[in-house]
Amino acid sequence: xxxxITGVLGFVFGAILTASQAFEWGRIQQMFHFESFHMFGLxxxxxxxxxxxxxxxxxxxxxxxxxxxxxxxxxxxxxxxNIIGGLSYGMGWGLTGACAGPVFILIGVHWxxxxxxxxxxxxxxxxxxxxxxxxxx
Amino acid sequence: xxNVLPWYIGGPxxxxxxxxxxxxxxKQLGISSSLxxxxxxxxxxxxxxxxxxxxxxxxxxxxxxxxxxxxxFNQLGLISPPEIESSKxxxxxxxxxxxxxxxxxxxxxxxxxxxxxxxxxGCTAGHCIMGNAQLSLSSLITTIxxxxxxxxAVHIVLPLIEIL
Numbered sequence: 001x002x003x004x005i006t007g008v009l010g011f012v013f014g015a016i017l018t019a020s021q022a023f024e025w026g027r028i029q030q031m032f033h034f035e036s037f038h039m040f041g042l043x044x045x046x047x048x049x050x051x052x053x054x055x056x057x058x059x060x061x062x063x064x065x066x067x068x069x070x071x072x073x074x075x076x077x078x079x080x081x082n083i084i085g086g087l088s089y090g091m092g093w094g095l096t097g098a099c100a101g102p103v104f105i106l107i108g109v110h111w112x113x114x115x116x117x118x119x120x121x122x123x124x125x126x127x128x129x130x131x132x133x134x135x136x137x
Numbered sequence: 138x139x140n141v142l143p144w145y146i147g148g149p150x151x152x153x154x155x156x157x158x159x160x161x162x163x164k165q166l167g168i169s170s171s172l173x174x175x176x177x178x179x180x181x182x183x184x185x186x187x188x189x190x191x192x193x194x195x196x197x198x199x200x201x202x203x204x205x206x207x208x209x210f211n212q213l214g215l216i217s218p219p220e221i222e223s224s225k226x227x228x229x230x231x232x233x234x235x236x237x238x239x240x241x242x243x244x245x246x247x248x249x250x251x252x253x254x255x256x257x258x259g260c261t262a263g264h265c266i267m268g269n270a271q272l273s274l275s276s277l278i279t280t281i282x283x284x285x286x287x288x289x290a291v292h293i294v295l296p297l298i299e300i301l
Contacts (some may be wrong), residue, residue, distance in 0.1 A: 002195070014202060017147075017203075026218065029231070032284075038144050040144075042144040043146060043148070045154040051258065051271075056258075072165070074161070077274060083278065085252070085253045085255070086279040087253070087284025087286040088253030090282060090284060091249050091253075092246045092251075093246075094291045094295070095245070097234075098247075099260055101168050101203060103247065104168075104200045104203040104207065105206075106235075108171070108208040113235045113236075124252035125254070128251070131141070
């Protein structure tokens with residue numbers, strides 16, 4: 001049941017990203033050329049809505065459907081990781097137009113290219129895994 | 138521009154996924170750990186992947202939902218390339234970027250995304266949306282670096298490799 005709920009949430013998330021063209025290479029190029037407000041508006045209004053939701057959850061002590069308190073874990077700062085990892089990720093995003101979510105949309109829309117990005121992303125994850133103990137945190 | 142869901146509808150809907158995932162699944166939105174899950178299926182000898190992968194299983198379910206929605210949109214013919222008017226070179230390139238001739242670009246780009254997401258401990262969903270919404274300094278720094286990396290890729294790397 002939990003799996004189905006999660007799948008449906010993923011379906012909705014994917015549908016919004018697809019309908020708003022956030023996975024399109026051209027949209028990402030347009031964003032990094034500062035030629036349209038579309039992607040900026042999408043990301044900023046998503047952050048604002050999410051932030052407001054978190055305030056409401058905290059203020060009204062909203063519980064999960066399983067009756068538990070909702071605990072939000074902080075994201076620890078990783079000086080090198082946030083910067084070097086962020087730069088690497090951003091370059092991949094700029095080259096392919098695909099960040100992590102859109103990789104899976106590409107699999108559904110342009111499956112051959114999508115699978116190539118996916119294989120690359122898994123290999124990149126494994127590369128990090130292999131190097132993780134040698135890289136500065 | 139008529140074939141695109143406007144940002145002022147799409148953005149808030151995306152943002153609402155954050156509380157929905159918290160309330161319905163008790164998870165903080167993120168996607169890139171699904172890649173770690175997949176990696177752990179075959180690279181289990183690497184200590185980094187020797188972990189309790191069950192905690193990331195929900196992201197596999199989430200990404201399967203994403204794939205199904207994309208397949209459905211595609212089958213229903215609801216996907217049309219963005220209509221972008223610009224004097225910049227990428228507009229012409231846009232129409233054939235997804236051709237297999239560009240496989241190396243997409244493989245290397247994917248590699249940078251996978252490596253970067255794990256090193257930075259999150260992706261556009263986990264850092265840009267979830268992390269910034271919880272006012273995490275780590276996510277703000279990462280988001281700024283995402284953008285700097287993207288600017289370098291688009292304005293320096295793509296012209297160098299003659300994609301643009």
